[in-house]
Amino acid sequence: MKNMVILGAGTAGTIMANKLAPVLDKNEWQITIVDQHEIHYYQPGFLFIPFEIYTKDDVIKPRRDYLPPGVNLVMSPIEVIEPDKNRVKLSNGKILPYDFLIIATGSRIHPEETEGMLDGGWQKNIFDFYTLEGAVALANFLKYWEGGRMVLNIVEMPIKCPVAPLEFVFLADWWFTEQGIRDKVEIVFATPLPGAFTKPKASKFLGNFLEKKGIHLVPEFNIERVDSSKNKIISYDEKEIDYDLLVTIPTNMGDEVIARSGLGDELNFVPTDHHTLRAKDHENIFVIGDATNLPSSKAGSVAHFQSEVLFENIMRAIDGRPLLPKFDGHANC
Numbered sequence: 001m002k003n004m005v006i007l008g009a010g011t012a013g014t015i016m017a018n019k020l021a022p023v024l025d026k027n028e029w030q031i032t033i034v035d036q037h038e039i040h041y042y043q044p045g046f047l048f049i050p051f052e053i054y055t056k057d058d059v060i061k062p063r064r065d066y067l068p069p070g071v072n073l074v075m076s077p078i079e080v081i082e083p084d085k086n087r088v089k090l091s092n093g094k095i096l097p098y099d100f101l102i103i104a105t106g107s108r109i110h111p112e113e114t115e116g117m118l119d120g121g122w123q124k125n126i127f128d129f130y131t132l133e134g135a136v137a138l139a140n141f142l143k144y145w146e147g148g149r150m151v152l153n154i155v156e157m158p159i160k161c162p163v164a165p166l167e168f169v170f171l172a173d174w175w176f177t178e179q180g181i182r183d184k185v186e187i188v189f190a191t192p193l194p195g196a197f198t199k200p201k202a203s204k205f206l207g208n209f210l211e212k213k214g215i216h217l218v219p220e221f222n223i224e225r226v227d228s229s230k231n232k233i234i235s236y237d238e239k240e241i242d243y244d245l246l247v248t249i250p251t252n253m254g255d256e257v258i259a260r261s262g263l264g265d266e267l268n269f270v271p272t273d274h275h276t277l278r279a280k281d282h283e284n285i286f287v288i289g290d291a292t293n294l295p296s297s298k299a300g301s302v303a304h305f306q307s308e309v310l311f312e313n314i315m316r317a318i319d320g321r322p323l324l325p326k327f328d329g330h331a332n333c
């Protein structure tokens with residue numbers, strides 16, 4: 001029996017399991033997918049929780065419901081990948097040998113990477129909405145907030161769903177209007193980018209739209225630290241922004257298992273061929289979704305577009321054919 005092992009049963013891993021299960025011969029291949037949580041978190045829904053459009057229950061689903069029959073789901077944290085031995089060690093003691101490995105371990109936020117972020121103000125007047133806990137805590141805060149200066153800050157790129165911070169401030173503008181307190185809230189959008197967004201045309205359009213909504217854009221703000229005793233964020237070039245409420249998009253990084261396995265760059269993203277989606281230096285390891293170091297957006301939609309190319313290339317690799325360099329960075333969000 002040959003082994004196709006998928007690490008991570010989030011958006012990308014689940015898509016790959018669903019694509020491969022119907023076509024790989026069950027007498028020849030065992031597909032195994034590993035994750036640490038029984039629950040699938042629908043992350044795009046986190047954006048709507050602070051504004052009471054969604055509740056917690058709208059974004060949690062049983063992971064098993066989305067996996068096809070015949071796929072072996074193993075619940076355990078992944079301890080380490082050993083590419084030289086073609087195997088993965090799990091924290092539950094299991095060892096999974098593989099013929100092909102698909103890494104789909106995603107990315108998550110690391111607020112501790114910014115000095116002072118977790119001192120004093122964390123989940124008091126500093127919140128994220130990239131985790132379920134953060135989004136729920138922010139919803140509880142906003143319910144009783146009477147107004148002040150709300151600063152949204154992107155710590156650094158890349159982040160997953162690069163448009164989510166903009167969506168957040170536009171939703172906030174709507175929400176505060178609905179609550180009858182828009183005139184008591186100043187909204188500031190502080191970003192390390194030179195404009196509102198990554199792409200110049202969209203950046204210009206969205207910049208105008210921010211202005212129209214009375215949202216103050218602070219470009220090229222590279223945060224160095226948070227002074228939560230004075231409610232200030234401070235940049236490397238010593239610019240300061242005061243806040244009453246700080247909504248942060250902290251540093252996004254790949255999972256620690258990537259670092260432990262010696263497979264990552266400085267942000268624990270896996271160096272991946274941009275067009276074939278094969279891990280650089282490893283013939284039988286492929287990477288998909290947020291776990292890659294691709295310059296394309298980190299988004300579920302991008303994982304979907306990547307999966308078309310990855311599926312074809314895995315089938316070609318199984319047949320001993322050269323891979324096709326077909327992924328062109330196609331993205332939407």
Ligand SMILES: Cc1cc2nc3c(=O)[nH]c(=O)nc-3n(C[C@H](O)[C@H](O)[C@H](O)COP(=O)(O)OP(=O)(O)OC[C@H]3O[C@@H](n4cnc5c(N)ncnc54)[C@H](O)[C@@H]3O)c2cc1C
Binds near residue numbers: 077130160299332
């Ligand atoms: C607020 C917000 C809004 C968003 N909006 C959109 C949107 O509108 N459109 C869009 O396309 N995308 C959006 N996204 C991005 C989208 O959710 C992600 O890009 C997508 O989930 C990436 O899929 P993935 O499979 O690579 O990672 P994930 O879905 O995060 O899955 C990774 C999986 O790996 C598992 N894992 C990681 N490490 C380990 C380990 N060591 N052991 C065991 N298991 C492990 C995790 O438990 C997880 O289940 C949004 C994200 C956020 C946070």
